[in-house]
Amino acid sequence: MKVTISDVARLAGVSTATVSHTINSTRYVSGDTKEKVYQAIRQLGYTPDASARSFRTGKKRTIGFIVPDISNKFFGTIIESAENHLSAKGYHLIIANTKENMDREETNLRLLTAGLVDGLLVASTMDDFQRLDSLIPPGFPVVLVDRTFDARKYSSVTVSSFQSIYQSVRRLAGRGKRRIGLVAGLPRLSTTRERVAAYRAAVADCGLPPEEELIVYGNSMEDSAPPCLDRLLDLGCDAILVCQGLMASVTLAYLRGKGIRPREDLELVSFVDYDTSAYEFYYERVDRIVQPVEELGRIAGEQILLRVETPAAPVEERVLTSVYRPCGEQESV
Amino acid sequence: MKVTISDVARLAGVSTATVSHTINSTRYVSGDTKEKVYQAIRQLGYTPDASARSFRTGKKRTIGFIVPDISNKFFGTIIESAENHLSAKGYHLIIANTKENMDREETNLRLLTAGLVDGLLVASTMDDFQRLDSLIPPGFPVVLVDRTFDARKYSSVTVSSFQSIYQSVRRLAGRGKRRIGLVAGLPRLSTTRERVAAYRAAVADCGLPPEEELIVYGNSMEDSAPPCLDRLLDLGCDAILVCQGLMASVTLAYLRGKGIRPREDLELVSFVDYDTSAYEFYYERVDRIVQPVEELGRIAGEQILLRVETPAAPVEERVLTSVYRPCGEQESV
């Protein structure tokens, strides 16, 4: 049978209120009484029931995280670093995987906001802010992670790569490259859109012809890189910028399989969104754009707790920046 | 204000019992009444409160997963595939990360079993079964994942690599290799112990001298491979078997950095624990031992729901097997 707070109270010869206050340190209890209570708790092996507690208080001490792809190490790292902060503050993390599917995101938003969690981290795959917004109960604490929307209604933590991309394209142009291809992720994502915009801006500013066909999109999830690369190769690109981490990892392997050597045969810029040994083979041959992934996760954790515990806090948009590392440059230690 | 079931009942002109039965399809309700209830629900935007519900029923529809390292894609993939099954059955997944730390595992076991989840998946980092066991309330549904213990008290899903390792060592010996080094993960884990045992058995059966110093251990988590490799290289190994996925990925990059060519300079067997492009550079030069990761996750999900929903079901130990792929062999499609 389940041991309840009344059992403890009875055995300790005190009221349930005293037991509750003792274990929660929520009002003064004399040393003597405390002792009796803890003694009874130990004797009975009592553990307060978490669901009764959260039902009563309305606090679940749980945060939900809606993620597009858990098996992507980029999100794995964000989760780890967010969970790290949350667990230190006594919170749990519920994960929901959408596989970049908007309907799955909708379902999860509904489920998680229905009294399951105190707040929500969302790396949204929605194309439409209205749709996301309409699924979130008014006042519900939400922090957008990695991907955001123009409407600045919710707090967000994102990484801007505008500068890095701009710089990298300029550098390619400076080396005489004229046909610079761009492999991008899902077109609807804010991250993709910013990256494409940066590319376009740089191409224009370098006086290169703006050829829209040099921009090709994958799905941000599976290894959709090869067809994109084939396309760009067919179009005679002399440089390729892959601005999505998963696709960038695959790119190296794919090009090698085709006997195309980075740098010698084709200039390459790769997004790096998680620790991987893939680039150690080639780090002196490809330019990299590195995202501050751990920081992204840590700040996501901080921000959602801020919103949960201080709902009145102003909406905050944290923008981190990725770093451009031209090839040959060592990691800073 | 929060909309409750009584608000709905009042507006629909029925009792709360009827509303409850209507939304749960738990007893007959006339079409007319149903209509009125749903109408009221829509009008008020009512969502049943999940914590009230789970408090009342004792069911949380949530499973906990205690993982040693979320940012390791091996576990990311297991999580994805477990979550996939769980969410299809209407369950949520709570993640706790232990970072291969036994105290963190203890804390998480305590927290999660205190009424937060209906059942627990555990990829345990404990060295001592007693310690794990003592933290689990009697009768609490638990499935051990990837790592298990000799005491067959809980259901488990694991991958055996005995055969693969045995075969791979024999093959190396058959090619004339005499000093075969083994890079292993954390010594206390059941996975590591089985792998080392398989290695020892094969070494003995091949008539090679059993040199214990050729077995070196890392920490299963960070990239602890380099010191292990240096050690084995110093000892004059002509072949190395890396039987931990993360360490195996790093190995390729590290050896390349040292100018050591797989196959030509050193025979290599690598564990592959997740989809990665790392091996595509070298797949024709290194032997691989591939684990059925998705299946591991899927079965973990199935098993824990079985235990949660049918507590009387007998303890089940599912053992999958990894596959040995000598180099040059194509993936089966």
Add this chain to the structure above:
DNA sequence: GTGAAAGCGCTAACAC
């Protein structure tokens, strides 16, 4: 075919 009402285990006024 539907309603009334008793709690699930806990917290937090309010009382003394």
Add this chain to the structure above:
DNA sequence: GTGTTAGCGCTTTCAC
């Protein structure tokens, strides 16, 4: 310094 007790929102028995 501690006790009494009213619920939190829901499910479910019992009754009609």
